[in-house]
Amino acid sequence: xxxxxxxxxxxxxxxxxxxxxxxxxxxxxxxxxxxxxxxxxxxxxxxxxxxxxxxxxxxxxxxxxxxxxxxxxxxxxxxxxxxxxxxxxxxxxxxxxxxxxxxxxxxxxxxxxxxxxxxxxxxxxxxxxxxxxxxxxxxxxxxxxxxxxxxxxxxxxxxxxxxxxxxxxxxxxxxxxxxxxxxxxxxxxxxxxxxxxxxxxxxxxxxxxxxxxxxxxxxxxxxxxxxxxxxxxxxxxxxxxxxxxxxxxxxxxxxxxxxxxxxxxx
Amino acid sequence: xxxxxxxxxxxxxxxxxxxxxxxxxxxxxxxxxxxxxxxxxxxxxxxxxxxxxxxxxxxxxxxxxxxxxxxxxxxxxxxxxxxxxxxxxxxxxxxxxxxxxxxxxxxxxxxxxxxxxxxxxxxxxxxxxxxxxxxxxxxxxxxxxxxxxxxxxxxxxxxxxxxxxxxxxxxxxxxxxxxxxxxxxxxxxxxxxxxxxxxxxxxxxxxxxxxxxxxxxxxxxxxxxxxxxxxxxxxxxxxxxxxxxxxxxxxxxxxxxxxxxxxxxx
Numbered sequence: 001x002x003x004x005x006x007x008x009x010x011x012x013x014x015x016x017x018x019x020x021x022x023x024x025x026x027x028x029x030x031x032x033x034x035x036x037x038x039x040x041x042x043x044x045x046x047x048x049x050x051x052x053x054x055x056x057x058x059x060x061x062x063x064x065x066x067x068x069x070x071x072x073x074x075x076x077x078x079x080x081x082x083x084x085x086x087x088x089x090x091x092x093x094x095x096x097x098x099x100x101x102x103x104x105x106x107x108x109x110x111x112x113x114x115x116x117x118x119x120x121x122x123x124x125x126x127x128x129x130x131x132x133x134x135x136x137x138x139x140x141x142x143x144x145x146x147x148x149x150x151x152x153x154x155x156x157x158x159x160x161x162x163x164x165x166x167x168x169x170x171x172x173x174x175x176x177x178x179x180x181x182x183x184x185x186x187x188x189x190x191x192x193x194x195x196x197x198x199x200x201x202x203x204x205x206x207x208x209x210x211x212x213x214x215x216x217x218x219x220x221x222x223x224x225x226x227x228x229x230x231x232x233x234x235x236x237x238x239x240x241x242x243x244x245x246x247x248x249x250x251x252x253x254x255x256x257x258x259x260x261x262x263x264x265x266x
Numbered sequence: 267x268x269x270x271x272x273x274x275x276x277x278x279x280x281x282x283x284x285x286x287x288x289x290x291x292x293x294x295x296x297x298x299x300x301x302x303x304x305x306x307x308x309x310x311x312x313x314x315x316x317x318x319x320x321x322x323x324x325x326x327x328x329x330x331x332x333x334x335x336x337x338x339x340x341x342x343x344x345x346x347x348x349x350x351x352x353x354x355x356x357x358x359x360x361x362x363x364x365x366x367x368x369x370x371x372x373x374x375x376x377x378x379x380x381x382x383x384x385x386x387x388x389x390x391x392x393x394x395x396x397x398x399x400x401x402x403x404x405x406x407x408x409x410x411x412x413x414x415x416x417x418x419x420x421x422x423x424x425x426x427x428x429x430x431x432x433x434x435x436x437x438x439x440x441x442x443x444x445x446x447x448x449x450x451x452x453x454x455x456x457x458x459x460x461x462x463x464x465x466x467x468x469x470x471x472x473x474x475x476x477x478x479x480x481x482x483x484x485x486x487x488x489x490x491x492x493x494x495x496x497x498x499x500x501x502x503x504x505x506x507x508x509x510x511x512x513x514x515x516x517x518x519x520x521x522x523x524x525x526x527x528x529x530x531x532x
Contacts, residue, residue, distance in 0.1 A: 131517045137506030158513075165508040200527060240403030240526045242431040247424075250398045250519035253512065257520045260468060260506045 002075040003050070006083045009075065012049070012095050013082045025098045027151035030084045030165075032058050035094045037161030039064045044164065047095045048072045051080050054091025060116035061092065068172035081218050085153040097169070098151055103142065103177065106167040107184035111139025112263055114186060114213040115256060118174035118223055119145040120248070126150065127158025129216065129252045134162035135234040136256035137263070142169040144177040144215070174215060174223070181213040188213045190223055191255050193245045197235045199258055207233075214255050220250050276362050278312035278315070279348045284415050294449050295429075296350045303427030304360045305330045307496065308500040312429065313361045314338045320357025321354045327358065327504070330435050336491050350471035351419040364417055369408065369443065372433040377405025377528055380452060380479040381389070381522060382490055384440035385411040386514070392416065393424025395482065395518045400428035402522035404527070405495045407433040410443040410481070411442035434489040440481060440489070447479040454479050455519050456489050457523070458513045463492045465524055473499075474528035485514050 002009050009172075015028050026046065028039045038044050048065045055062050057148040062072045075083070085095045104208060106114075111128045115133035120126045126148045130141045132185075143150050148157075150168050171177045178188050187210050202208050215231065217223035219241055228234055238245055246254065270276050278294060280286040287293050292312065298320075304310050305327060314331045318340055319410045321326050321328050328338050341349070349359040372380075374432050381399035386392045392414045395408045416422075416434050437443045444454050453476050468474050481497065483489035499515075503520045505513055512520065 022444050033431070041313075128513055128516065129508055132512060134507040135503070135509035135512050135516070136504050160509070160511070160513070162507075162509045177293070199372045200530070205529075210527060238526070238530075239401050240530065241400040241428075243401035243426070244395055245426070246519065247394055247426070247515070249513070249515045250401070251393065253516035253518075253519040254523045257523075259504075264466070264504075264506065 002073055002079050006079065006081045009079045009082060011023055016085060016151065016153065021149060021151050026099055027096055027156065028083060028091045028153065029092055029096050029156055030086065031090045032061060032092055033093050034156060035061055037164040038094045038096050039068065041099065041164040042143050044096050044132040045070050045094045046097060048082065048092070049083055049095065050092040051075060052075055053242055058092055082089055089144060091186045100150065100170050101167050103169050103171050103180050105166050106140040106169045107180060109139060109167065110197035112211050113138040113256070113259055114142065114181060115252065116144050116171070116174065116177050116213055116215040117147055118217045118227055120218050123148045123152040125248050127252045128167065129157040129248045130186045131162040132158045132249070132253045133256055134165045136260040138166060138256065140167035141176050142171040144171040146172040146262055174227045176229050178215060178227060182232070186211045186213045188215060188231045190228050190234045191216050192223055192228060192234050193236050195234035195236035197233045199235055199237050202235060203234070203258050203262055208234055209257050209266035214259065216248060216252055270338055270345045270346050270387040270389045272345065273344045275348060275404045277461060280301055282351060282419065284418065287415060287417050290372060291364045293362055293364055293422065294338065294349060294359055295362050295422055295451050296352065296420065297356045298358055299427055300329055300422060301358050301360045303430040304362050305334065305384060310362050310365055311336050311360045312363060314340045314358070315344055315346065315349055315361065316358040316479040318372050319343060324358055342451065350522055362499040366416065366436050367433050369435050369437050369478040370400045371444050372435045373446060375405060378477050379404040379519065379522070379525055380408065380447060382408040382410050382437070382440065382443050382479055382481040383413055384481055384483045384493055385415050386484050389414045389418040389421035390424045391514050392409035393421040395517045396425045396432065398515070398519050399522055404432060404522065406433035408443050410437040410439040410440040432453060440493045440513045441496050444481060444493060448498070452477045454481060454497045455493050455515055456490055458494060458500050459502050461500035464501045464504055466504050468499070469524050469528055474525050475532035480525065482518055
């Protein structure tokens with residue numbers, strides 16, 4: 001049974017810090033859902049840690065790991081608490097390789113829908129948008145510029161497993177990302193409350209039925225003038241009531257689903 | 267200048283507790299945006315508190331209050347910190363009357379779109395859905411059953427002012443809310459990942475172009491079997507990718523905007 005002082009546990013706990021994640025290109029995914037999704041992405045999981053109770057309860061996960069040649073290590077409750085970030089960890093944590101791909105590689109696979117996050121710092125927001133992008137059928141999610149680390153624990157949890165479903169790109173700055181997407185044949189739509197195009201209008205005209213990258217800025221700062229002018233269209237979600245705007249998660253859901261629906265019909 | 271020991275400040279700070287909000291039917295709205303929206307809702311603001319700096323910076327708010335006969339009180343930084351919940355309060359807080367209406371009154375006004383939250387406990391989620399419902403043109407938002415207090419500070423902030431735009435109802439249990447909405451002529455759609463109807467299918471068939479109440483459950487527990495069977499349709503958002511589901515904020519955005527778009531076109 002591993003304890004907090006076991007060298008492998010001591011090394012893994014350091015992955016709560018971004019610097020150590022960046023240096024080692026590793027991260028931790030906690031809880032049965034994230035572990036199951038990680039195990040479903042070949043070559044991702046390095047080692048599975050669990051308490052005896054959790055490894056009994058989620059025996060299917062331990063078996064999947066063993067079948068894939070991944071070591072499964074029993075840890076005591078204290079070691080598990082050290083590895084997990086949540087207050088009520090569910091007893092199981094996977095040590096994973098970071099698996100992001102380059103922007104060129106992601107665009108080279110010809111995705112029909114891409115979501116880019118420009119300098120989004122909030123890990124919960126970023127993870128939620130990634131999950132929504134996956135649900136809408138996006139092939140890639142780009143973290144552009146000085147963005148949150150996609151392997152931040154809170155971001156990983158907010159993706160609810162979608163981190164392991166899409167191509168994750170830690171991109172260059174937002175303007176470069178826009179230009180690369182355009183060079184790859186994607187129409188770039190910038191989501192902004194001040195857009196000259198209305199989402200419903202684009203949907204009605206059929207303009208959404210094309211390979212698209214949406215780019216979203218933070219709620220506090222929006223997108224920079226450079227990004228807005230580099231994009232093909234600046235698009236606002238319609239405001240039917242008296243709210244001034246949607247929050248990031250809601251705006252991304254409305255925009256990405258409008259594209260998904262148009263692409264499905266095309 | 268008021269200090270933390272001023273009786274009115276001491277009374278107002280207690281409104282951070284739900285019990286005191288419930289007893290007094292009052293609450294606090296902090297920050298210039300919420301204060302501006304509160305002042306825009308006649309009869310809502312009882313007193314405006316601000317530091318000298320904030321009252322100088324947001325002089326327009328002080329003037330609007332004075333013009334409406336609402337007392338404006340200067341407080342010192344310490345008193346403001348006591349009134350505000352955020353780490354970086356922006357120096358201005360409004361003491362407000364709670365203004366929720368009964369379910370019968372809200373339904374009696376004939377809203378075309380209503381959002382109901384069934385036993386949602388997370389204030390940030392609830393506030394976000396209320397904001398999204400306002401953006402989608404909903405006339406009322408119902409907090410059904412054992413839900414978060416809509417006047418919880420975190421919920422108020424997440425609404426970004428929309429709390430003051432729509433009819434807020436602290437409803438009876440979710441099943442009663444469903445039946446009352448149906449009796450008022452609304453079609454009730456229950457959002458669930460296990461729905462037999464697909465949102466796109468309903469949109470394509472024109473079935474969304476009707477007066478509608480959406481009801482949403484918490485991400486952890488969903489909607490109860492009673493609520494699901496009482497609703498007219500159980501509807502799932504389409505999953506175009508590999509995500510199993512959307513989070514509450516994203517699901518509400520996709521569903522409410524699909525209805526808004528259908529109602530606009532009808």
